[in-house]
Amino acid sequence: MADEVHKYLEPWRRLDGKVVMVTGASSGLGLEFCLDLAKAGCSIVAAARRKDRLVSLCNEINQLSSISSSSSSSDESNSMPRPNRAVAVELDVSANGTEIDASVQKAWDAFGRIDALINNAGVRGSVSSPLNLSEEEWNTTLKTNLTGSWLVSKYVCRRMRDANLQGSVINISSIAGLNRGVLPGGVAYGSSKAGLNTLTKIMALELGVLNIRVNSISPGLFRSEITEKLMEKEWLKKVALKTIPLRAHGTSDPALTSLVRYLIHDSSEYVTGNVFIVEAGATLTGRRRFESREKRTGLGSRGITGKGKESEWEGEESGVQGQQGKCDKGRIKDMGDEVQKYLEPWCRLDGKVVMVTGASSGLGREFCLDLAKAGCNIVAAARRKDRLVSLCNEINQLNSISSWSSSSDDSKFMPRPNRAVAVELDVSAKGTEIDASVQRAWDAFGRIDALVNNAGVRGGVSSSLNLSEEEWNNTFRTNLTGSWLVSKYVCRRMHDANLQGSVTNISSTAGLNRGALPGGVAYASSKAGLNTLTKIMALELGVHNIRVNSISPGLFRSEITEKLMEKEWLKKVALKIIPLREHGTSDPALTSLVRYLIHDSSEYVTGNVFVVEAGATLPGVPIFSSL
Numbered sequence: 001m002a003d004e005v006h007k008y009l010e011p012w013r014r015l016d017g018k019v020v021m022v023t024g025a026s027s028g029l030g031l032e033f034c035l036d037l038a039k040a041g042c043s044i045v046a047a048a049r050r051k052d053r054l055v056s057l058c059n060e061i062n063q064l065s066s067i068s069s070s071s072s073s074s075d076e077s078n079s080m081p082r083p084n085r086a087v088a089v090e091l092d093v094s095a096n097g098t099e100i101d102a103s104v105q106k107a108w109d110a111f112g113r114i115d116a117l118i119n120n121a122g123v124r125g126s127v128s129s130p131l132n133l134s135e136e137e138w139n140t141t142l143k144t145n146l147t148g149s150w151l152v153s154k155y156v157c158r159r160m161r162d163a164n165l166q167g168s169v170i171n172i173s174s175i176a177g178l179n180r181g182v183l184p185g186g187v188a189y190g191s192s193k194a195g196l197n198t199l200t201k202i203m204a205l206e207l208g209v210l211n212i213r214v215n216s217i218s219p220g221l222f223r224s225e226i227t228e229k230l231m232e233k234e235w236l237k238k239v240a241l242k243t244i245p246l247r248a249h250g251t252s253d254p255a256l257t258s259l260v261r262y263l264i265h266d267s268s269e270y271v272t273g274n275v276f277i278v279e280a281g282a283t284l285t286g287r288r289r290f291e292s293r294e295k296r297t298g299l300g301s302r303g304i305t306g307k308g309k310e311s312e313w314e315g316e317e318s319g320v321q322g323q324q325g326k327c328d329k330g331r332i333k334d335m336g337d338e339v340q341k342y343l344e345p346w347c348r349l350d351g352k353v354v355m356v357t358g359a360s361s362g363l364g365r366e367f368c369l370d371l372a373k374a375g376c377n378i379v380a381a382a383r384r385k386d387r388l389v390s391l392c393n394e395i396n397q398l399n400s401i402s403s404w405s406s407s408s409d410d411s412k413f414m415p416r417p418n419r420a421v422a423v424e425l426d427v428s429a430k431g432t433e434i435d436a437s438v439q440r441a442w443d444a445f446g447r448i449d450a451l452v453n454n455a456g457v458r459g460g461v462s463s464s465l466n467l468s469e470e471e472w473n474n475t476f477r478t479n480l481t482g483s484w485l486v487s488k489y490v491c492r493r494m495h496d497a498n499l500q501g502s503v504t505n506i507s508s509t510a511g512l513n514r515g516a517l518p519g520g521v522a523y524a525s526s527k528a529g530l531n532t533l534t535k536i537m538a539l540e541l542g543v544h545n546i547r548v549n550s551i552s553p554g555l556f557r558s559e560i561t562e563k564l565m566e567k568e569w570l571k572k573v574a575l576k577i578i579p580l581r582e583h584g585t586s587d588p589a590l591t592s593l594v595r596y597l598i599h600d601s602s603e604y605v606t607g608n609v610f611v612v613e614a615g616a617t618l619p620g621v622p623i624f625s626s627l
Contacts, residue, residue: 016041024121026053036257047091054088061086093148097469104155119149127185135431145192171216194532195525204273213272220279245281350375358455360387370591381425388422395420427482438489450502450598453483461519479526505550538607547606554613556586579615
């Protein structure tokens with residue numbers, strides 16, 4: 001009777017007839033998934049690089065299946081896995097697309113179908129600062145954890161579509177890719193897993209019409225070959241008792257295996273686009289703040305309590321707020337620029353040297369012009385040198401006119417002539433070339449106080465099943481790898497010069513949990529990775545007084561969107577679904593925020609993703625019933 005109860009309460013205990021392909025199957029969780037699913041009645045395609053281990057695994061499964069078949073009674077035989085139900089396929093997920101496609105074809109031919117795919121293959125990489133991580137290791141990590149998962153999914157799901165099969169894809173991600181699970185020392189790993197989670201959501205959005213479901217699982221710490229010795233440490237058990245809500249790390253069986261079975265079973269036919277977190281609540285608390293230590297010493301992270309900060313301001317007359325703390329409106333009205341100076345000190349950034357990538361057009365060009373007017377020295381960097389020269393001439397001409405026309409008492413607030421320099425930079429180039437361009441940028445003024453990583457590409461609008469490998473690689477190389485490499489070489493120099501600095505990454509609402517963008521799988525995944533890159537670099541570079549933040553803009557008027565913004569239907573959409581009822585303009589919506597993040601007023605602001613889109617993504621996917 002117990003089996004009958006399980007059959008109704010947990011129907012996913014049996015998965016007879018399902019064909020499941022598991023990548024990274026030669027060890028760890030992949031091997032465990034294969035064994036568990038075989039016991040549940042699945043036919044297994046075990047895929048990995050180490051063919052000898054795969055053969056050993058498949059022999060073990062087939063032997064167990066044979067014993068089960070011979071020992072079972074006739075009425076039970078239908079519920080037991082059949083003999084020779086496991087096949088080994090050599091697969092390197094970091095290979096090029098044609099090789100992966102060939103391996104997927106072998107996997108498909110083994111049983112004539114694939115009902116479910118588990119993208120388990122991945123690498124952790126070494127623990128390294130983002131300033132010391134090698135370009136080779138970065139590329140390997142992204143290629144294995146993210147690009148490989150997309151390519152295997154692409155070729156498996158194409159075949160599911162052509163065979164008119166309902167299917168399930170399960171991506172094994174990590175808590176390192178979550179907003180609440182930032183992992184110091186793992187900038188490439190964390191960024192790749194954040195990208196994988198966004199890949200999951202967009203593929204779920206696009207493939208739902210084909211009855212293909214896509215979900216991901218973000219495991220915490222589980223016992224494996226790598227972690228076995230760590231899990232036995234007494235201090236780790238004490239940490240679990242102190243900080244983990246469920247007081248233990250748990251075991252992968254049943255914590256992960258049961259969830260994998262469920263997502264393969266037809267019971268989950270309406271479950272798609274989810275990121276399932278399995279870590280006993282370990283990341284819910286975030287990073288510990290050690291309140292008791294701060295209460296004992298009276299010191300915060302930089303040696304002064306928040307109360308001390310408030311006390312300084314309470315006893316200070318700014319000229320805007322009187323001793324009684326009441327605002328003198330009449331006085332404010334007469335003060336003009338002085339008020340702005342106190343209320344928005346970031347309106348002036350005199351003496352700051354700012355490097356802006358992607359400066360030849362669009363937002364990058366607008367940032368350069370705005371920051372120059374604020375008194376910054378500008379290093380305008382992009383591929384199109386002719387446009388950069390034109391931009392710098394415009395800035396220097398404005399500065400020259402400003403210097404001549406300014407009076408002596410306010411000249412110190414005006415930018416000096418020839419304060420803009422053009423540097424040719426291709427952020428999709430290899431690291432040595434980017435390093436050389438950064439050196440030229442640094443030499444222009446002998447320092448860089450702030451970097452704005454604005455360079456990026458949108459790419460074509462394409463289904464995840466039709467997107468070319470070349471376009472995928474180009475998008476990631478520009479939007480994510482390029483931003484990391486420029487930041488790496490700029491921040492190294494900031495560190496060596498003992499400079500306080502600011503890095504601002506221009507991301508997108510497409511990279512947010514709430515802003516899935518169909519047709520832009522590479523773009524959105526790269527921007528999700530950029531947001532995680534932001535957080536991990538902020539975590540690691542804070543000790544060097546280097547702040548790292550990102551801005552996720554929505555739809556703003558630009559060269560690309562100018563005609564779109566004039567459409568009457570777009571205005572109606574804004575009135576219906578955008579909380580603030582309009583898209584806004586990049587100046588001041590974005591320019592003022594960029595100024596603020598460069599100014600010293602933001603010296604305690606780091607690791608943030610600022611969303612600037614008038615609330616457009618808050619409702620999620622709009623239901624156009626009322627439009």
